Amino acid sequence: MNSNIQPLEFNGDWNLSPSLESTDHIDLKDKYGLFINGGFLEPLSNKYFSTINPSNENQISLIAEAGSEDINLAVKSAKDAYENVWSKMPAKERSKYIYRIARLIQEKAKELAVIETLDGGKPIRESRDVDVPLAAAHFFYYAGWADKLDYAFPNRNPKSIGVVGQIIPWNFPLMMAAWKIAPALATGNTVVLKPAESTSLTALKLAEIIQQADLPPGVVNIVTGAGSTGKLIVNHKDIKKIAFTGSTSVGKSIMKSIAGTSKKSTMELGGKAANIVFDDAPLDQAVEGVVNGIYFNQGHVCCAGSRLLVQESINEIFIRKLRDRIQSLILGNPLDKNTDIGAVNSKSQLDTINKYIDIGKNEGAEIFQLNCTIPDKGFWCPPTLFTNVSQSHVIAQEEIFGPVLAIQTFRTIDEAITKANNTPYGLSAGVWTDKGSKVFNLTSKLNAGVIWANTYNKFDPTSPFGGYKESGHGREGGLHGLEAYLNLE
Amino acid sequence: MSERIKVLKTYKIFIDGKFPRTESGRYYQTKNNGIPIANICMSSRKDMKNAVAAARKAFLGWSNRTAYNRSQILYRIAEMLETRKSQFLEELVLQGWTNKNAELEIYKTIDRIIYFAGWADKINQVFGSVNPVATSHFNFTMLEPMGVVGLITNEETPLLAIASCIIPAIVSGNTVVVIASEKAPLSALTFAEVISNSDVPPGVVNILSGSKKELSPHIYSHMDVNAIGDFSNLTNDEIKLTAVENLKRIRSFGASEISNDNFDSPYVIKDFMEAKTTWHPIESGFANSNSY
Numbered sequence: 102m103n104s105n106i107q108p109l110e111f112n113g114d115w116n117l118s119p120s121l122e123s124t125d126h127i128d129l130k131d132k133y134g135l136f137i138n139g140g141f142l143e144p145l146s147n148k149y150f151s152t153i154n155p156s157n158e159n160q161i162s163l164i165a166e167a168g169s170e171d172i173n174l175a176v177k178s179a180k181d182a183y184e185n186v187w188s189k190m191p192a193k194e195r196s197k198y199i200y201r202i203a204r205l206i207q208e209k210a211k212e213l214a215v216i217e218t219l220d221g222g223k224p225i226r227e228s229r230d231v232d233v234p235l236a237a238a239h240f241f242y243y244a245g246w247a248d249k250l251d252y253a254f255p256n257r258n259p260k261s262i263g264v265v266g267q268i269i270p271w272n273f274p275l276m277m278a279a280w281k282i283a284p285a286l287a288t289g290n291t292v293v294l295k296p297a298e299s300t301s302l303t304a305l306k307l308a309e310i311i312q313q314a315d316l317p318p319g320v321v322n323i324v325t326g327a328g329s330t331g332k333l334i335v336n337h338k339d340i341k342k343i344a345f346t347g348s349t350s351v352g353k354s355i356m357k358s359i360a361g362t363s364k365k366s367t368m369e370l371g372g373k374a375a376n377i378v379f380d381d382a383p384l385d386q387a388v389e390g391v392v393n394g395i396y397f398n399q400g401h402v403c404c405a406g407s408r409l410l411v412q413e414s415i416n417e418i419f420i421r422k423l424r425d426r427i428q429s430l431i432l433g434n435p436l437d438k439n440t441d442i443g444a445v446n447s448k449s450q451l452d453t454i455n456k457y458i459d460i461g462k463n464e465g466a467e468i469f470q471l472n473c474t475i476p477d478k479g480f481w482c483p484p485t486l487f488t489n490v491s492q493s494h495v496i497a498q499e500e501i502f503g504p505v506l507a508i509q510t511f512r513t514i515d516e517a518i519t520k521a522n523n524t525p526y527g528l529s530a531g532v533w534t535d536k537g538s539k540v541f542n543l544t545s546k547l548n549a550g551v552i553w554a555n556t557y558n559k560f561d562p563t564s565p566f567g568g569y570k571e572s573g574h575g576r577e578g579g580l581h582g583l584e585a586y587l588n589l590e
Numbered sequence: 591m592s593e594r595i596k597v598l599k600t601y602k603i604f605i606d607g608k609f610p611r612t613e614s615g616r617y618y619q620t621k622n623n624g625i626p627i628a629n630i631c632m633s634s635r636k637d638m639k640n641a642v643a644a645a646r647k648a649f650l651g652w653s654n655r656t657a658y659n660r661s662q663i664l665y666r667i668a669e670m671l672e673t674r675k676s677q678f679l680e681e682l683v684l685q686g687w688t689n690k691n692a693e694l695e696i697y698k699t700i701d702r703i704i705y706f707a708g709w710a711d712k713i714n715q716v717f718g719s720v721n722p723v724a725t726s727h728f729n730f731t732m733l734e735p736m737g738v739v740g741l742i743t744n745e746e747t748p749l750l751a752i753a754s755c756i757i758p759a760i761v762s763g764n765t766v767v768v769i770a771s772e773k774a775p776l777s778a779l780t781f782a783e784v785i786s787n788s789d790v791p792p793g794v795v796n797i798l799s800g801s802k803k804e805l806s807p808h809i810y811s812h813m814d815v816n817a818i819g820d821f822s823n824l825t826n827d828e829i830k831l832t833a834v835e836n837l838k839r840i841r842s843f844g845a846s847e848i849s850n851d852n853f854d855s856p857y858v859i860k861d862f863m864e865a866k867t868t869w870h871p872i873e874s875g876f877a878n879s880n881s882y
Contacts, residue, residue: 238724257857349837356834361827368837525836544868554870561723565731565867570816571837579721581731581865589857 136308139318182319199244222444242562261289271297367575372528375521376406454503527569604782606644607792648793653763664707735763737816
């Protein structure tokens, strides 16, 4: 074996000049109210909280915190809009409104990408190339469904539900808003959506876009706040359906609070996905896929490939290649187009990640991290991997939601399948092998809703996404994503 | 001549392809107009545990059978039931049914099994999809069975109910643990004998008799059960809450739904299936492939 090969030192003297995305073109207010009934309102709660840039801890804006009176108002406006306007509108017209939103997102793509990066800490390359284009694509895709629903559910006479409550996470703020709002509108429902408290800005920009699209007032209401605001939405009697993306523990508490009611739900919850690399895989390609699988968006991805299962025969060379590749990653200003690893979304998430890194060390796993300069301000975690991990280790079982990879080995296909499936989660998995029949053997036996073969972290509006087991229920995206927003006869 | 003393059969439960007695040693008698009909096992939590373990063990093999094979086995169940009509008729009448109603229920049951048997190799053609993603990937969605499904039957139509809850769940590859009708358990337990003689692998169907009030909480809270189909109308919210612990999928059926002809629908099968989407790269010199 060529274990004496010198690693490539990309990080040595190859200092790249900064290539900062400009921020002079963006339009942000110092203070944002609640988007209710087509306008921005001062919160009746009179409360505001600040949203900060996690890469430098500077305050960007003040955000309204919706209290119970505000939620009542938002739900009422959604209910009125549903009963008087949206449910009566011909589907063809509904469709055109959604197309308008898609177009406006495309036109404002640059501004949205910069704001997403400022508010959430993700690299501009990701918000520019993934988050924003996918958000627009989602509206574009579902706009076309609005007047074709009878073909999706033949003989079932699909009907809208009413007011849906949607609660989204901070990892893909605009994209998650699109995943939620687009199918809800296409199916004729009206919306009360709450973004996560650390990343409200692009949802509020989307509210401005919705205003510009001249969507009838009340069809979409965007209310900001933290978990207590979310609870008010979940428990409101006029909310007919809850669509939640977030942690499994919060998902369970929502399921408990709506048990015994007639509220419908979709839950996109946590994951602990296995990325499985066989000895016949194209190794360099697999290294890229593993890096993308766990370090994309600082690992703040519910479907992140946070467990790596490597076939024993290639373990040594694969880990070496992986470490070399990690050492070439650039951590720094998220607005820099060269940046691979941006800021961790919040202080509390950084604390969580660091807690797990300590646990991993204490459990006896061996740590390797990108050796880099950490900026003085902001929240940062270098890409991290652990070797010598066993199945019983906490870092192999619990979702960390950060750039931390737990590596285990396997000898046989059966062992790989058993290890991969040995988790209460079932959101996603990855398989790397050159052999097609092996791919489909594996993909049919892995218990997860999304399986990537020789690729990872790919998303598309036509592609259903969602989990098995404790990763939640229901699907978002594709034809299957419509069902959660319809009553079928 | 004195009247012949009848043999009162003890109807045993059905776990892992065998007919054990309940481990608890508890029994009850079913009666019609005060006259004892048979001795019935009062199953326990331990029986439930054994049944779920058997169902879990059988899942991989059953779900990996070809759809054609599952279809044939289900059709075989209908064939076996057809030839044993008279026993089911006798038992239903014994439990208080009129001859006519019993006959109707039996025919409906047989026809329904044949209806669902035919879906085994069609469900994914109707509900699967190839998704035209905007990257160079072949992307498709197929439905898969959920795993172990817990089923609670109704009391109104004991034969139709046992078949109507089992067949749509197992046709896609799930394995099941069923709590039978408490008042009229004979049909369910004799149906187990039909299953046992129809090439259904051991553990795919497990049937317990006993108190629904006692057994329902155990199946709702069992951490290795993936989904619940509840036809009983008896389960309260407190019991349902325990299913949240492992996020079981719950589908409750109204009492009249089973008797309705609309029950014959692929959507009942779909209720116990999970959509899996697979991405596979396509080598292409033309397609535009995004970096993520």
